[in-house]
Amino acid sequence: MRxxxxxxTIAARDPADRExxxxxxxxxxxxxxxxxxxxxxxxxxxxxxxxVASGSxxxxxxxxxxxxxxxxxxxxxxxxxxxxxxxxGYLPSDVLRFVASELELPLCDVRGVATFYNFxxxxxxxxxxxxxxxxxxxxxxxxxxILKRIQRELGVEEGRTTPDGLFTLDTARCFGACGLxxxxxxxxxxxxxxxxxxxxxxxxxxxxxxxPSAA
Amino acid sequence: xxxxxVKIDGRTILAAPGKTILEVAEENGIHIPTLCxxxxxxxxxxxxxxxxxxxxxxxxxxxTKVADGxxxxxxxxxxxxxxxxxxxxxxxxxxxxxxxxxxxxxCELQDLAxxxxxxxxxxxxxxxRERVDATHPRFLIDRDRCVLCGRCVRxxxxxxxxxxxxxxxxxxxxxVITDLAVxxxxxxxxxxxxxxxxxxxTGAIARKGASNAEMRKHPDLVAELTERRARG
Numbered sequence: 330m331r332x333x334x335x336x337x338t339i340a341a342r343d344p345a346d347r348e349x350x351x352x353x354x355x356x357x358x359x360x361x362x363x364x365x366x367x368x369x370x371x372x373x374x375x376x377x378x379x380x381v382a383s384g385s386x387x388x389x390x391x392x393x394x395x396x397x398x399x400x401x402x403x404x405x406x407x408x409x410x411x412x413x414x415x416x417x418g419y420l421p422s423d424v425l426r427f428v429a430s431e432l433e434l435p436l437c438d439v440r441g442v443a444t445f446y447n448f449x450x451x452x453x454x455x456x457x458x459x460x461x462x463x464x465x466x467x468x469x470x471x472x473x474x475i476l477k478r479i480q481r482e483l484g485v486e487e488g489r490t491t492p493d494g495l496f497t498l499d500t501a502r503c504f505g506a507c508g509l510x511x512x513x514x515x516x517x518x519x520x521x522x523x524x525x526x527x528x529x530x531x532x533x534x535x536x537x538x539x540x541p542s543a544a
Numbered sequence: 545x546x547x548x549x550v551k552i553d554g555r556t557i558l559a560a561p562g563k564t565i566l567e568v569a570e571e572n573g574i575h576i577p578t579l580c581x582x583x584x585x586x587x588x589x590x591x592x593x594x595x596x597x598x599x600x601x602x603x604x605x606x607x608t609k610v611a612d613g614x615x616x617x618x619x620x621x622x623x624x625x626x627x628x629x630x631x632x633x634x635x636x637x638x639x640x641x642x643x644x645x646x647x648x649x650x651c652e653l654q655d656l657a658x659x660x661x662x663x664x665x666x667x668x669x670x671x672x673r674e675r676v677d678a679t680h681p682r683f684l685i686d687r688d689r690c691v692l693c694g695r696c697v698r699x700x701x702x703x704x705x706x707x708x709x710x711x712x713x714x715x716x717x718x719x720v721i722t723d724l725a726v727x728x729x730x731x732x733x734x735x736x737x738x739x740x741x742x743x744x745x746t747g748a749i750a751r752k753g754a755s756n757a758e759m760r761k762h763p764d765l766v767a768e769l770t771e772r773r774a775r776g
Contacts, residue, residue, distance in 0.1 A: 436723040437710025
């Protein structure tokens with residue numbers, strides 16, 4: 330019982346205590362399964378439908394069309410995820426469940442592919458995408474310090490979006506603007522000859538809704 | 545079928561075609577250290593510890609098939625040095641503190657360190673900070689102790705057929721996940737069969753309630769299971 334409550338960190342002294350409680354009247358798995366979850370799981374296999382709460386009805390229609398288009402083709406997962414991300418802008422987890430169920434793939438494999446490729450994102454992109462260049466020239470000129478400062482001030486890791494949905498932080502390998510190193514790009518605008526402080530000043534003016542002129 | 549003639553550590557051995565170098569060596573009493581290999585599971589060559597010298601090249605013996613005339617060295621200086629380095633990298637990547645581990649004294653990684661004479665780690669530790677997932681009612685996973693051998697992934701897929709365990713991310717951030725990287729206790733495909741616990745070579749996946757050095761595992765159950773299934 331102690332284990333089921335998640336309090337089983339202290340080792341039981343009595344060896345008999347150490348075994349999980351077995352009660353023949355319980356189902357084989359002692360894991361508490363919510364009735365709804367269980368129904369949903371059996372239903373997928375019969376009707377092929379999983380609840381997708383993310384997005385609009387139109388997006389849902391497109392999602393079904395994408396899956397239909399690739400059903401039965403060999404190795405469809407990457408193409409399907411690619412198109413589905415085009416529909417939603419990212420890959421919500423209930424959509425991943427839907428794709429896994431429809432293509433009859435294990436959930437862990439779908440998640441594995443979605444996290445392996447840089448292209449796929451698991452949370453919605455922010456209003457502005459900030460790309461800090463870490464190419465050779467920018468790196469030598471202190472690109473990493475700029476990234477570190479931005480990470481600290483925005484409180485997000487590379488590839489993630491700030492909680493207010495304003496900035497998505499990314500890194501890049503070269504914008505072809507090495508003469509202006511170190512550089513960063515906000516949306517389509519390149520800012521060069523940066524220092525950590527200057528970079529933050531630029532991001533702060535985006536936060537206030539103004540767009541500073543480029544480098 | 546014609547037997548192949550291979551030379552392992554200077555000994556000439558007749559081997560059946562289609563076998564791997566590791567199989568032939570084991571059949572002839574030549575020991576090669578392994579970690580990700582497990583009888584009954586598909587070999588993937590993930591850990592690289594079973595490397596052998598084949599004409600100056602290092603190949604994983606668990607995935608390389610024997611061919612006629614092969615000359616293989618299993619204990620050359622180079623091979624041993626590489627194995628030790630690989631092991632050091634495994635230690636540096638996780639937080640393998642034996643004295644606090646449930647598998648202390650029954651750990652394949654620890655055994656390998658003793659066997660290969662690894663007395664220190666020459667690379668900086670990464671001090672990875674993964675959180676322990678103890679959401680499953682009977683088992684838990686401490687990813688800091690995971691060596692990414694993929695045994696749990698393979699046993700779940702090939703023997704249990706549940707496909708609960710998988711790999712996510714890549715490079716230095718690769719880790720094993722259950723379903724859509726949800727807490728293990730909420731993974732809907734998990735049957736709680738416990739095979740992943742038995743095959744995990746370290747203390748990464750363990751039974752709840754096991755204290756320091758109390759965890760003993762039975763990875764050989766997989767070979768027995770697959771053999772019995774084949775017999776029908």
